[in-house]
Amino acid sequence: MRLKSDLPAALKYQAVIVEGAARAAGLDFFEVVFELLDARDVNGVAAYGGFPVRHPSWRFGMEYERLEKGRQWGLSKIYELVINNDPTYAYLVRSNSLLEQKLVMAHVYGHADFFKHNLWFAPTERKMLDRMGDHSVRVRRVIDAVGLEAVERHLDRCLSLDTLIDPYLPLREHAHPPETKSPYTPPSERALRSLEALSSTPLESEPGPDPAPRPPSRRLPTYDVLGYLEEHAPLEAWQRELLHVVRSEAYYFVPQRMTKIMNEGWASFWHSRLLTGGLLEPAEVLDFADCHSAATYAPPGQANPYKLGIELYRHAEARGEELFRLRRVHNDVSLIHKLVDEPFSEQFLRPIFAGRRAGQAEAPPPSWQDLKSLLLQEISWGGLPQVELADVGAEGKGELNLVHHHDGRDLALDRARETLRNLAALWGKPVHLSTRVDKEERRLLCEEGEVRMVDTHEGLVERAKPKSKHDPRPEERRAG
Amino acid sequence: MFRIEADRARFREIVRGRVRSDLRRYLSTGELIGRAGDQAVSIPLPQIELPRFVFGENRKGGGEGQAGAGEEGGAQAAEGEGALGAGSEPGQHILEVEVDLDELAQMLGDELELPNIQPRGARELLGESGRYSGLRRHGPDSLRHFRRSFKNALKRTIASGLYDPEDPRVVPAREDFRFRMRKPCPEPDSSAVVFHMMDVSGSMGREQKEIVRIKAFWIDTWLRSQYESLEVVYIVHDAVARVVDPHTFFHLRESGGTKISSAYELCLRQIQERYRPEDWNIYPFHYSDGDNWSARDTELCVSMLRDEILPRVNQFCYGQVKSAHGSGQFKKDLDGSLGHEETLVTSTINDRSDIPEAIRAFLGKGR
Numbered sequence: 001m002r003l004k005s006d007l008p009a010a011l012k013y014q015a016v017i018v019e020g021a022a023r024a025a026g027l028d029f030f031e032v033v034f035e036l037l038d039a040r041d042v043n044g045v046a047a048y049g050g051f052p053v054r055h056p057s058w059r060f061g062m063e064y065e066r067l068e069k070g071r072q073w074g075l076s077k078i079y080e081l082v083i084n085n086d087p088t089y090a091y092l093v094r095s096n097s098l099l100e101q102k103l104v105m106a107h108v109y110g111h112a113d114f115f116k117h118n119l120w121f122a123p124t125e126r127k128m129l130d131r132m133g134d135h136s137v138r139v140r141r142v143i144d145a146v147g148l149e150a151v152e153r154h155l156d157r158c159l160s161l162d163t164l165i166d167p168y169l170p171l172r173e174h175a176h177p178p179e180t181k182s183p184y185t186p187p188s189e190r191a192l193r194s195l196e197a198l199s200s201t202p203l204e205s206e207p208g209p210d211p212a213p214r215p216p217s218r219r220l221p222t223y224d225v226l227g228y229l230e231e232h233a234p235l236e237a238w239q240r241e242l243l244h245v246v247r248s249e250a251y252y253f254v255p256q257r258m259t260k261i262m263n264e265g266w267a268s269f270w271h272s273r274l275l276t277g278g279l280l281e282p283a284e285v286l287d288f289a290d291c292h293s294a295a296t297y298a299p300p301g302q303a304n305p306y307k308l309g310i311e312l313y314r315h316a317e318a319r320g321e322e323l324f325r326l327r328r329v330h331n332d333v334s335l336i337h338k339l340v341d342e343p344f345s346e347q348f349l350r351p352i353f354a355g356r357r358a359g360q361a362e363a364p365p366p367s368w369q370d371l372k373s374l375l376l377q378e379i380s381w382g383g384l385p386q387v388e389l390a391d392v393g394a395e396g397k398g399e400l401n402l403v404h405h406h407d408g409r410d411l412a413l414d415r416a417r418e419t420l421r422n423l424a425a426l427w428g429k430p431v432h433l434s435t436r437v438d439k440e441e442r443r444l445l446c447e448e449g450e451v452r453m454v455d456t457h458e459g460l461v462e463r464a465k466p467k468s469k470h471d472p473r474p475e476e477r478r479a480g
Numbered sequence: 481m482f483r484i485e486a487d488r489a490r491f492r493e494i495v496r497g498r499v500r501s502d503l504r505r506y507l508s509t510g511e512l513i514g515r516a517g518d519q520a521v522s523i524p525l526p527q528i529e530l531p532r533f534v535f536g537e538n539r540k541g542g543g544e545g546q547a548g549a550g551e552e553g554g555a556q557a558a559e560g561e562g563a564l565g566a567g568s569e570p571g572q573h574i575l576e577v578e579v580d581l582d583e584l585a586q587m588l589g590d591e592l593e594l595p596n597i598q599p600r601g602a603r604e605l606l607g608e609s610g611r612y613s614g615l616r617r618h619g620p621d622s623l624r625h626f627r628r629s630f631k632n633a634l635k636r637t638i639a640s641g642l643y644d645p646e647d648p649r650v651v652p653a654r655e656d657f658r659f660r661m662r663k664p665c666p667e668p669d670s671s672a673v674v675f676h677m678m679d680v681s682g683s684m685g686r687e688q689k690e691i692v693r694i695k696a697f698w699i700d701t702w703l704r705s706q707y708e709s710l711e712v713v714y715i716v717h718d719a720v721a722r723v724v725d726p727h728t729f730f731h732l733r734e735s736g737g738t739k740i741s742s743a744y745e746l747c748l749r750q751i752q753e754r755y756r757p758e759d760w761n762i763y764p765f766h767y768s769d770g771d772n773w774s775a776r777d778t779e780l781c782v783s784m785l786r787d788e789i790l791p792r793v794n795q796f797c798y799g800q801v802k803s804a805h806g807s808g809q810f811k812k813d814l815d816g817s818l819g820h821e822e823t824l825v826t827s828t829i830n831d832r833s834d835i836p837e838a839i840r841a842f843l844g845k846g847r
Contacts (some may be wrong), residue, residue, distance in 0.1 A: 044484035053483060061491030062528065064484050069576075160530040385533050409535045418531030 007034055014102050021274050022109035029112035031087040038094050042078050043067040045091055050083035051132045055139035080104040084115040086126040099284045103291055106274040110267030117328050120255040123170035128252055135245045142238045154239050157422040158246040163384050166223035167254045221390045228389055234428050257382040258331045265309015266327050303352045315344050332379050342368045349375055385411055400427055404435035411435055420446040495577045499523055503591050508832040510694050520578045585705030592836060595846035597706045612660040619659025632656040672707040672761035677715040677743045679768035682735035683805040691801050691829055692767045693730045698839050717743035739773045741780045748788050762793040770800045770808035782817045790823050797842045798826045
């Protein structure tokens with residue numbers, strides 16, 4: 001797909017009007033470029049996470065297939081799509097009515113302001129459109145060199161680990177830039193490296209001319225498992241390059257996971273305010289109400305980030321908070337922590353959790369603080385289990401020790417096993433994951449492609465002893 | 481949207497690979513039956529998913545999670561659909577994969593190494609139908625080709641210098657007229673009819689019928705890929721035979737004696753009345769547990785096959801499904817007296833795992 005940036009005159013006119021209103025209201029954003037696309041093409045772009053070009057992967061095809069089915073069967077429809085980039089790109093669906101386009105535009109300016117000013121987005125790559133294109137070229141080049149199958153297998157492994165990053169790392173590094181040179185090397189050098197990556201023989205584990213730009217050395221323990229792997233795993237040059245691609249895309253998307261409620265809330269708050277503040281024609285009011293309430297509808301038992309977010313800002317406004325400051329410094333967790341009080345919790349959180357305890361009829365209903373902590377728990381750490389790389393035995397040559405910081409919620413064990421297997425395949429040596437299963441401390445050990453559940457201390461003690469490769473390890477283990 | 485189409489094609493390839501590797505399983509279970517439409521069969525597969533560390537079932541709060549929506553599509557928003565959908569809990573997605581029936585047949589063909597059906601020389605008759613694609617100088621007014629006639633008249637007028645742009649009158653003469661002409665076009669011989677005949681006497685149990693059902697599905701799938709149009713006639717018989725609809729065929733359970741000749745007789749009558757061998761490729765399949773009423777009836781069957789049915793059909797297949805009560809005598813009798821006939825194929829099916837082999841036996845000759 002090629003971006004054209006050509007809007008029909010009627011829409012261009014609206015865009016100018018809405019942008020003027022947004023700026024007058026105090027929103028500030030990079031230039032916003034609207035693209036008008038057919039619903040099918042929007043699904044294509046959506047499957048790529050909003051980008052017109054991504055590296056080749058069957059996963060995008062699967063997502064596209066899913067979105068297309070949803071569209072064809074009339075189950076779901078994407079209204080708008082906006083990406084964090086400078087200039088900010090947003091997509092309008094051709095089949096939408098003029099009112100819907102106005103609403104989407106106002107919504108997009110809200111997002112664009114949020115992207116530019118929210119603290120958590122500050123460290124993100126603002127030329128991501130170009131970078132994604134660059135990634136696509138790099139992956140394609142590697143495919144040409146080593147073949148699709150090998151690349152696919154490796155990419156799938158890396159992607160299966162792409163949640164093992166530290167969401168707070170980019171901001172820390174942003175605030176205290178490491179002394180080394182900028183994490184991104186200029187393109188010319190990158191191009192050289194890519195060439196080198198393709199011509200060189202497998203590098204084994206020797207670091208050699210490392211193709212990846214080196215972020216500052218990570219100190220253990222770290223949540224940035226991907227970063228650690230990128231630095232220390234015994235990978236071939238092209239494998240390291242793909243891992244780098246996956247990691248940098250994961251870090252790009254992480255603030256969006258952390259601010260989903262705030263971001264959607266901010267955009268909804270402003271589309272509502274701007275449109276009802278003078279942009280609507282009298283004849284459009286009903287349609288607007290219809291459209292807006294569909295977007296912010298929260299069925300009982302489900303949380304809708306649009307709804308939750310917009311209510312948070314309205315609540316804050318009623319309390320006399322400075323909205324622009326809130327959107328600048330918070331993420332979902334800290335905003336909810338700050339703003340949710342008893343009336344808010346009773347009104348908006350109780351319906352979300354109502355019915356979830358249907359099984360336990362006798363249990364007393366949760367207090368408003370309980371509801372708040374339930375919500376906070378569900379969204380903390382991006383809604384994912386906190387898995388940390390605790391230590392590595394013997395100077396990067398040992399076995400990886402991961403710790404799942406258990407908060408009452410067990411891991412899905414079948415998928416955890418598969419994930420560990422992928423991790424062990426990249427690391428090339430056994431990998432341990434300490435977690436809790438049914439309230440008991442357990443450890444998953446992945447060794448030579450096999451994942452076993454072992455007792456907590458078994459093996460760890462053993463590792464202290466020197467051992468040779470020919471040790472009959474299972475026996476020894478049983479004895480120990 | 482070129483790039484995403486490439487990714488989609490790759491995804492479909494992966495999915496087809498899965499279907500293909502599971503084909504043996506599908507061959508001996510009835511899973512795909514009833515999922516088949518006219519063009520495609522929709523196959524449920526577990527969502528292909530990258531494993532990640534996620535929370536399992538025993539959440540503290542119970543119920544479903546709401547966070548983490550929209551993976552890397554973080555910036556996207558499906559308004560009106562509640563994008564932070566609690567319903568998008570991973571791991572429960574079922575992927576409905578549409579596979580064209582043709583493609584499924586191709587997979588079947590690859591798996592069982594089935595040859596394509598060779599056209600039978602004598603059957604390559606030219607069809608009588610034609611299209612009005614030609615022109616001629618004479619014909620009825622109703623077939624007059626106005627545009628061509630006018631063009632000719634115009635050409636003649638201009639050539640003879642009578643044409644006046646100021647007064648562009650064209651008067652057609654007799655020789656200008658053109659009429660549409662019907663051109664016969666050869667119609668490839670591409671219709672086939674399948675007769676599925678099943679013994680529904682008391683000895684055929686549920687399992688036996690299920691085997692028949694699975695077999696019939698795959699046979700139809702294959703033949704459908706080989707012919708442009710396929711008609712299927714279902715016949716059930718115990719002591720008498722009748723034509724039934726598919727539902728009845730697959731669900732009926734009768735009891736009583738078995739007179740196989742009744743089915744053959746009905747099949748033959750259908751062929752004579754509706755499916756002339758000159759126009760149709762004919763595939764009768766007969767499934768039974770091998771018990772016939774009497775040796776005399778078996779004799780009647782054999783002579784009917786030899787004299788009447790076999791000369792008219794592409795291939796006659798007899799599948800003997802093993803049942804607890806069946807003697808299996810009928811197959812022996814057929815093999816004994818007609819074993820030399822090329823167009824007769826018999827096979828024995830002991831249980832479901834024999835289905836692929838039986839299909840291969842029936843369709844492996846390429847007739």
